[in-house]
Structure formats: C-alpha cells, structure tokens
Amino acid sequence: MRVLSKSRFKLGLECPNKLYYTGKKNYANKKNENPFLEALAKGGFQVEELARLYYPGGHLLEGEDWDYVKHWNQTEELLKKENVIIYEAAFLFDGLFIRTDILVKKGNIIELIEVKSKSYEPDNENIFIGKRGGMDSKWKPYLFDVAFQKHVMQLCFPEWKIKSFIMMADKSKKASIDGLNQLFRITKSADNRTGVTVLAKSKDELGNPILGKLNITDIVTGIEIGKYAYADGLTFIDSIHDYKETYINDKYMNSPTSYSACNKCEFRTSDEDKKQGLKSGFVECFEKQNKWNDTDFKKTSLFDISGIHWTKSVKLFNNNSIFAESLNQDDIGFKEGVGKLSDSERAWIQIEKAINDDDSIYVDKVGLREEMNKWVFPLHFIDFETCTAALPFSKGRRPYEQIAFQFSHHTYYEDGEIEHSNQYISNKAAYFPNFDFIRELKKALEKDNGTIFRYHNHENTILNAIHVQLLKSDEKDKDSLIDFIESISHSTGNSAQKWQGERDMVDLWVIAKSFYFNPLTKGSNSLKDLLPAAINSSNFLKDKYSKPIDKISLTTTNFPTDFVWLVHDENKVINPYKRLPPVFDDWTEEEIEHSISDIEDINDGGAALTAYGKLQYTDMTTSEVEQITSALLKYCELDTLAMVMLYEHFKALIN
Structure with a gap:
C-alpha cells in the first residue's frame, strides 16, 4: 500500500522528482537514513521519550510500521474515549498517512505536539516568523510538516478543534539532577529496530523540566490558507494533491531542475555506487529536462564551483549559464582580493583551469611566504572532537551545551622533527569533560610561545563556549584557565567580553583559501x-x-x-x-x-x-x-x- 506520509511530503517539498526515486534500491541515495546512527548523533529518540514522560499515561502504538490500516484502526478505537493521550497516533485518509509524536484529546479539543531534537531561546520572539513577517527558512520544513499532520487529522475528524505545538529543548533551562541523559539508553534489536530504554519510572525522577512547548497554531493556519508559501507558486493544498498522485502512482513529476534543489540532491552516484550498478536520479533528471549527454556530465558546472555567491549561482542556472565554459568574470561578480585571494578570484581560477583542463596547483608564493615567515617555532597543530548533547550530562548544565571530549596535538620543530605530543579523550559516560579538557590543553601548549594552528573556526568556537562555562563555574583554577583561553583565541561576535590573544590560533583553512x-x-x-x-x-x-x-x-x-x-x-x-x-x-x-x-x-x-x-x-x-x-x-x-x-x-x- 503506497501512501503519502509526512516524510514523503517533506521530500516532495524539497523536490517533487525525489518522490519517484525514494525507496528504490536500484538508485543511489546519499541520505539512506540509519535511525541508530541518527539517534547517537543528535539524541532525537531521547528527547521524544523525555517528552512522553511529561504526558504520562499515554498509549504507545508501535511495531509493524508498514501496516497503516492496523495503526489507524487502533487509533480510532482509542479516540472513542472522551479524554486520551496517544504516542504515535496514526491517521489514514484517502492515500494520506501521518503519525503524531504526542496527541492529547480532551473532548473535541486536540493538542498536536511535534517533538523535535532542536533547541530555542525563549526570549526570541521571532524564532519562526521574522520581524518582516516572513517564515524562517530553517524552520520551514518543520512547520509545513506539522501543517500536513494537522491537515490529515482534520480530514479524518472535521469537528475537531486542533491546536498545534512544537516541543523542544529550552536553552534557558538547567538540569536539576545529575545523569539526566543516562536515563534514556539507546538500543538496537536483533532486527535492527532502534529504540530507547527509559530507566526513569516517572517525570518526578527527571528534576526540573528542560523542554518547552511553543504554540504554532496561527502559523499552521497561515500555511493552510496560503499566507506562507514553501516556494513560488506552490500552494499547500495543491502540493498535497500533486505529491499524493505522483507517489501513489509511482510517477516521475518532471519538476524543473533548479540550482538550490539539485545542488543538494542525494540521488547522485559515487564511483563506488557505479561499480555496484546503482543508477543516478540526478543524471536522469538532467538527461530528461536539460538534455545533458555524457560529455556534459564530465564538464565542470555551477554545482562544482566554489566561491560564487548563492544568489548569483541561482541566477546563472536560471539563465542556462551552467558550465564553466559559459561563464565570464562579470557573471560571477569577480573582485580582486587585497593581499589574498577573494572567493570570486578562487572561483575564476577554478573556472579557467577547468576550461583549460589544467590540474596544476595555483599558489601565491609571495603572499604565502610572507605569512609563513610570521610563524614561530615550534609549531603546534591541534584538532578538537566535540558534540552537543540534547539532554544535559550533569546538574546545572543546559541542553545542547558544547561538550569537548577529545583533542590531538602535533608539534613541528624547526629542525623538521615531528612529534605527536599530546592527546586527550574522555570516554566515560555521564561525565562533563570540558574543564579537564582545557586543563590538559593548557599543559600541552603553555611550554613555549610557538604558533598554534587550527583548521577552520571550530576550535575557536569551542574555546569561547568553554570560556562562558568557566565564568559561570566555581572551578578553583577558573581564572588561569580563562586567561589561557584568552591567550590562544579571540572572542566571537556574540561574546559579552572581547579579546584577541597574543597567540591567537592561525587558521590553516584561511591560509589555504587565501593563497592556494x-x-x-x-x-x-x-x-x-x-x-x-x-x-x-x-x-x-x-x-x-x-x-x-x-x-x-x-x-x-x-x-x-x-x-x-x-x-x-x-x-x-x-x-x-x-x-x-x-x-x-x-x-x-x-x-x-x-x-x-x-x-x-x-x-x-x-x-x-x-x-x-x-x-x-x-x-x-x-x-x-x-x-x-x-x-x-x-x-x-x-x-x-x-x-x-x-x-x-x-x-x-x-x-
């Protein structure tokens, strides 16, 4: 039985042609989801289980996800009660199918609660809708998802008064107990089903709530009546109808290719995919609609060129100026950099080399030499591994605080000797490692005044986060640790304090972009x-x-x-x-x-x-x-x- 589910509806919003390729094993798919890996990476399963504990006594409908009719029948039976709470309630109507994270029914007053493993600041009044009245593009897929759920529910029960909510982590809240995250253990069964074992017996064991519930009823109504469109010319109701007919009948919609959608297409083949005989949806779309041949696919196109502003790339694509050979400097907004390569200069170098089939390296030897002559031996190269945990590790910590659990450190001496000098890793569960992390990093780097290198801005961002955590802490050595952080980093734009250290880390990413x-x-x-x-x-x-x-x-x-x-x-x-x-x-x-x-x-x-x-x-x-x-x-x-x-x-x- 083929139905348009909410995940397929969201896929159609990205690109209607994807509805034809999704689920077909003979097509490559870079986003073949693995629920277990996703659960480990972002904690979505844990947040959902925590949210259910906030609504105790609910009925969970699980197992045999493919049996849409069974779950719909179970839901209908439960909804005969005047008051009921259902987790994963199912609704089936004329080829449309959705499941809700949490449904609360009191008579004909319904709360539709979508749980997201995301976070928000409660003092941000414009989280979903900007000051000018436009919908935030980052939230658009989630808001349309909820609107689709509400639409199907209303088709099933026209008399219902449905209020829509998104529940997620409130970053202003602090955990009031230690080991909150350890109360939700991620499991994988023999048949590879991902789940969560909840060790807490009630919400009383969870301490103070860290999730918040935001009312989006008016936004959902705005989507339904066309106040907010997902894309130009695409109405909410028409898109549901078109996507349903396309998916149920396994049709290729022949939606026009576009830079923004095709640039992120997951239905592309790697060399390994080709060896396995997998087909490319991306290739098929451009063969059908743009009449590309084998030679065209080998050419350097806008999808390959880095450094052109997104809006210019969209305009060039729409004007059919797609290949490197069709572009000139005016097209890409060419502008010379001052003392280093600008993004558009790099793009032009790439374009020229593609046209001339030139694989040789470009390097600004004078600029690179001048930069490298500033560096002080011994040279130190560091890399951090970090995560943001949805559920706090310990009392007093907030949702999605940065966790720094590992670093590596290589030293390059003036005589050419290279030493893997230090490393740190915290593999203990339910332990907040950041202060130990920074102490070990301090020991590793304070022995001399050699130049310190990072790659991109991640390490600087993490040091800023630990700086804030230390300021709010009662660590005995917090002042010396803060001084160390300020000596090797610089403050970010949202920092209350401003600093730039004498040994502020050199970003090799910037060096590479500027001269190479x-x-x-x-x-x-x-x-x-x-x-x-x-x-x-x-x-x-x-x-x-x-x-x-x-x-x-x-x-x-x-x-x-x-x-x-x-x-x-x-x-x-x-x-x-x-x-x-x-x-x-x-x-x-x-x-x-x-x-x-x-x-x-x-x-x-x-x-x-x-x-x-x-x-x-x-x-x-x-x-x-x-x-x-x-x-x-x-x-x-x-x-x-x-x-x-x-x-x-x-x-x-x-x-």
Whole structure:
C-alpha cells in the first residue's frame, strides 16, 4: 500500500522528482537514513521519550510500521474515549498517512505536539516568523510538516478543534539532577529496530523540566490558507494533491531542475555506487529536462564551483549559464582580493583551469611566504572532537551545551622533527569533560610561545563556549584557565567580553583559501578533501610518507612505528583516512557522515561524535569501549598529522 506520509511530503517539498526515486534500491541515495546512527548523533529518540514522560499515561502504538490500516484502526478505537493521550497516533485518509509524536484529546479539543531534537531561546520572539513577517527558512520544513499532520487529522475528524505545538529543548533551562541523559539508553534489536530504554519510572525522577512547548497554531493556519508559501507558486493544498498522485502512482513529476534543489540532491552516484550498478536520479533528471549527454556530465558546472555567491549561482542556472565554459568574470561578480585571494578570484581560477583542463596547483608564493615567515617555532597543530548533547550530562548544565571530549596535538620543530605530543579523550559516560579538557590543553601548549594552528573556526568556537562555562563555574583554577583561553583565541561576535590573544590560533583553512588552489579538490576547502589532493600533487609528501613512521623523523602514539601512511593504487595515493579502522559496527567514516548529513551543524567530525554518542548512550562491554576509544584516537591523530602534511606541502611550494 503506497501512501503519502509526512516524510514523503517533506521530500516532495524539497523536490517533487525525489518522490519517484525514494525507496528504490536500484538508485543511489546519499541520505539512506540509519535511525541508530541518527539517534547517537543528535539524541532525537531521547528527547521524544523525555517528552512522553511529561504526558504520562499515554498509549504507545508501535511495531509493524508498514501496516497503516492496523495503526489507524487502533487509533480510532482509542479516540472513542472522551479524554486520551496517544504516542504515535496514526491517521489514514484517502492515500494520506501521518503519525503524531504526542496527541492529547480532551473532548473535541486536540493538542498536536511535534517533538523535535532542536533547541530555542525563549526570549526570541521571532524564532519562526521574522520581524518582516516572513517564515524562517530553517524552520520551514518543520512547520509545513506539522501543517500536513494537522491537515490529515482534520480530514479524518472535521469537528475537531486542533491546536498545534512544537516541543523542544529550552536553552534557558538547567538540569536539576545529575545523569539526566543516562536515563534514556539507546538500543538496537536483533532486527535492527532502534529504540530507547527509559530507566526513569516517572517525570518526578527527571528534576526540573528542560523542554518547552511553543504554540504554532496561527502559523499552521497561515500555511493552510496560503499566507506562507514553501516556494513560488506552490500552494499547500495543491502540493498535497500533486505529491499524493505522483507517489501513489509511482510517477516521475518532471519538476524543473533548479540550482538550490539539485545542488543538494542525494540521488547522485559515487564511483563506488557505479561499480555496484546503482543508477543516478540526478543524471536522469538532467538527461530528461536539460538534455545533458555524457560529455556534459564530465564538464565542470555551477554545482562544482566554489566561491560564487548563492544568489548569483541561482541566477546563472536560471539563465542556462551552467558550465564553466559559459561563464565570464562579470557573471560571477569577480573582485580582486587585497593581499589574498577573494572567493570570486578562487572561483575564476577554478573556472579557467577547468576550461583549460589544467590540474596544476595555483599558489601565491609571495603572499604565502610572507605569512609563513610570521610563524614561530615550534609549531603546534591541534584538532578538537566535540558534540552537543540534547539532554544535559550533569546538574546545572543546559541542553545542547558544547561538550569537548577529545583533542590531538602535533608539534613541528624547526629542525623538521615531528612529534605527536599530546592527546586527550574522555570516554566515560555521564561525565562533563570540558574543564579537564582545557586543563590538559593548557599543559600541552603553555611550554613555549610557538604558533598554534587550527583548521577552520571550530576550535575557536569551542574555546569561547568553554570560556562562558568557566565564568559561570566555581572551578578553583577558573581564572588561569580563562586567561589561557584568552591567550590562544579571540572572542566571537556574540561574546559579552572581547579579546584577541597574543597567540591567537592561525587558521590553516584561511591560509589555504587565501593563497592556494588545488583543482583536485574540485572546489572543496575541507581538510578531508584537501589532504588527498595535496598528497597526490606533492612529490615531497609522496616520497616522505611512503616510508615507515620511524624512518621519517615522526613519532606516533596510536600506530605501530613501522606503519606506512601512504599506499599507492594504480599510480594514485589512497586517501589516508580510508586506511583507518571503522569507528564501530563496520561503518566507514564516509558512510556515517552521509547517514547523518541532514543533521544541522554537523559537517566533518560526525563519525567521532556518533561514536562518542555510542559510548554515552548504549550499554557496552569493556572491550567495545576500548575498541571505539582506540579508533577515535587514531582518527584524531591523523587529523592533526593532516595539518602538518599541509604545512609541509606549503613549505615545499614556497621553497
């Protein structure tokens, strides 16, 4: 039985053509969801179980998710009661099917409560609707989701008066008990069903509430009457009808391609997908609608070019100026940088190299040398692994506070010696590690005044977060720790205090963007893409790291000394990250990143925080804990070694 569910409705809002490709095993899908990985990464299951405890005595409808009629019949029977609470209530009407997180019925007054593993600040009056009356694009999918649920419920029971709510973590609230997160254990059954075992018997054991409920009834009404549109020309009711007919009849809607939708399309094939014989929905759409041929798919297009402003890319796509060969400097808003490459300059370099089939590196040797001459030896390279936990670890902590659970530190000495100097990891459950983390980092970096490097702004953001946590703490050494943080970082825009340290970390991401472009990255500035590109472009790196660790003036903490970092496959160096063991359950880092790619604020590092989630929220043997810990330490050591390799690559280029 095919029905338009709320998840498929949301997929149709992204792009109606996706309704044809979803669920088909012969098509590649980068967002093939794994509920267990998602639960570990963002805590959605735990938040939902916590919300249910706020509404005790409810009836849970579970099992056999595919049996829509069964769940609808069970729901109908329960709704005969004057007053009832149902978790996962099901509603089926003429090919439309939805399930609600929490439904509260008092006569014909209904509360529809959607639980989200997100957070909000209660003093933000414009969380959903901006000051100018427009809907916040980040919240649009969730609000339309609730509107769809309300619409189907109203079709089933026209006499109901339905109030709609979103329940999520209130960031102003503090946990009043220790170990709140440990009361909700994530489980995976033999048939791979993900669930949560709740150890709390009632809400009285949970301390003060940390979830809040926001009334969105008026917003939902606005969606229904067309006040808020999802996209130009797309009405709410018409979209439901069109998506239902498309999905139930397994039709391809032939919706026009667009830059914004197609740029994020998950139905693309990787080289591995092609080897497995999987088809690409992305390719089929452009063959049907844009008449692309095999040659076109090999060309560099707007989807590959980094540095063009999003609005310009949309306009160029709409004008059919899609390929690099059709673009000029005016098209991309070309503007020269001052002392460094601007984003549009980088884009133009990429475009020119694509047109000329030029794989050579661009490097501003003068600018790069001038920057590198400022750096003070010994050089320190650091990388943090962090997460934000939906449910606080300990008393006094708030939802979604930053947790810093791991760092790695490499030192590069002036004579070329490289040392994996320090590492820290907290693998204990229900423990708030941030203050121990910063103490260990302080010990690692306070021995000299050498330049400290990070990659992108994550480490600076985390130090700012710990700075705030320390200010509110009663740690005896808080002043010295705060002074240390201020010495190696700078305050962010929303910081109450302002500072910039004398040893403020140098961002290698900024250095790479400012003075260097490697066509092998295909426009990406991620270290995970830059590292293999640099290795395959550098004879120095290939020669050095094709030798055992103990032969190249390098120490290691987590690998045997005869380990060789670079291995060749058909004249191409294998990405070092692909040589690391899986973090757990034979899932590669790449597979984990794809599975949780939709989660907000998770880019690189998703594999680490997912593994940390498993340490926190599942019951494990000592050997399993040790296995995950060992894998995490290896990954983090490579993260900082990758930064060292990038530095060596730059050094070789300017010399």
